Amino acid sequence: MLDFKSLKLLPEIMEAIEKVGYKNPTPIQAQAIPHLLEGKDLLGIAQTGTGKTAAFTLPILNRLGTSKKKARPARMRCLILTPTRELASQINQNIQDYGKNINIKSTVIFGGVGQRPQVQAMSRGQDFLVATPGRLLDLMGQGHILYDQLEVFVLDEADRMLDMGFFNDVKKIIAKLPKEKQTLLFSATMPKDISNLANSLLKNPVRVEITPEASTVDKIDQKINFVDKTNKPLLLESILKDNTIKTMLVFTRTKHGANRVVKHLDSFLIKSAAIHGNKSQGARERALEDFKRGKIRVLVATDIAARGIDVSNITHIVNYDLPDDPKSYVHRIGRTARAGREGMAISFCDPNERGLLKDIEKTIKQSIPVDEDHAFHGVAAQPSRPANRKGRPPKRTDRPKTSDSGAVSKKKKRPSQRARSR
Numbered sequence: 001m002l003d004f005k006s007l008k009l010l011p012e013i014m015e016a017i018e019k020v021g022y023k024n025p026t027p028i029q030a031q032a033i034p035h036l037l038e039g040k041d042l043l044g045i046a047q048t049g050t051g052k053t054a055a056f057t058l059p060i061l062n063r064l065g066t067s068k069k070k071a072r073p074a075r076m077r078c079l080i081l082t083p084t085r086e087l088a089s090q091i092n093q094n095i096q097d098y099g100k101n102i103n104i105k106s107t108v109i110f111g112g113v114g115q116r117p118q119v120q121a122m123s124r125g126q127d128f129l130v131a132t133p134g135r136l137l138d139l140m141g142q143g144h145i146l147y148d149q150l151e152v153f154v155l156d157e158a159d160r161m162l163d164m165g166f167f168n169d170v171k172k173i174i175a176k177l178p179k180e181k182q183t184l185l186f187s188a189t190m191p192k193d194i195s196n197l198a199n200s201l202l203k204n205p206v207r208v209e210i211t212p213e214a215s216t217v218d219k220i221d222q223k224i225n226f227v228d229k230t231n232k233p234l235l236l237e238s239i240l241k242d243n244t245i246k247t248m249l250v251f252t253r254t255k256h257g258a259n260r261v262v263k264h265l266d267s268f269l270i271k272s273a274a275i276h277g278n279k280s281q282g283a284r285e286r287a288l289e290d291f292k293r294g295k296i297r298v299l300v301a302t303d304i305a306a307r308g309i310d311v312s313n314i315t316h317i318v319n320y321d322l323p324d325d326p327k328s329y330v331h332r333i334g335r336t337a338r339a340g341r342e343g344m345a346i347s348f349c350d351p352n353e354r355g356l357l358k359d360i361e362k363t364i365k366q367s368i369p370v371d372e373d374h375a376f377h378g379v380a381a382q383p384s385r386p387a388n389r390k391g392r393p394p395k396r397t398d399r400p401k402t403s404d405s406g407a408v409s410k411k412k413k414r415p416s417q418r419a420r421s422r
């Protein structure tokens, strides 16, 4: 396997990589970095979790660190456009981590916060500007951003830009960029609009395609818990009785659904927080920080909000609702097993979601093992009554006891708690 040494990055950058603890380049890094160091354009078909941020930041740092031009006020030498504030902050953080031994200036621009510090930072000129499209356009309109010193442009998560309705903004920004530059486009999927954009934007690009579908999925221990919809909160609570679970990311289909899960967990005295588009920037950052520091065990997120989360030690994913788009299943479970780690993904499937499950299994070309040993397998719907404050679910005569309570379940108790294949 290729090691970082053979990539011939500046010694200052190598030192920083060692410091963050990376041993070997990930596949996308090994394939992309040599071409990017030669100044080539790149089409990267990859999602977060593959190490793609370092795949583009390291060679750009190398380029900007080698030729030490100074960016004039309002200018930047590299522009990175990314769809969410969280991703923007993380990319900026990565640039600062990898570039800490070279004299590199990097700043971030996104909405939901005051523009003054952003305008001030731009007035000093920057090597890197990491931005979300809306606020960037705003500041461009006010004359705070100029592109005549731009050397490298990165369009990150292009398909998400499309999903989130930012595509026109992105095109308006691209129209203002100089023709002569190195361009990198990353997208997890290649819908027609994106491939058209790639064709018009990239010059003789190198194409690097990383298919996490197979590789990620293989590393993750997956299971399906068939459960009636109204029993989902109780099932989640029963899983969380396992105190060895320290970091769990729960996915819901809707923002309201995410809020409801937090409320349910709260009634069981389990600390959690939700992140989604209706939450303020401050609330999202706080929730993420609390989760990273282990102050809360459970983070509940919608698909779009979760794309910006980079927490490397999530051990458990719960699909509280199955996603409508089967590809989202792969994105979701890829939040665990990041950068070579292993993880577990538990998907709740109520009778109305069977069709979605079939689509997912077709997409991942696997049938997901069914866990028949969980407390609510084959249990009829329970009226949705809130749990009492002692954290106990409502009393039901037909509710089987979980095996850790010592009682025998209504079904014949099985010796193994392992998931078993259908």
Ligand code: AMP
Pocket: 021, 022, 023, 024, 025, 026, 029, 047, 048, 049, 050, 051, 052, 053, 054, 310, 311, 312, 338, 339
């Ligand atoms: P990304 O796909 O850029 O969101 O990166 C996913 C995670 O992988 C981040 O937490 C990075 O810190 C981590 N990572 C990136 N490159 C490497 C590497 N070569 N070895 C180990 N971890 C890495």
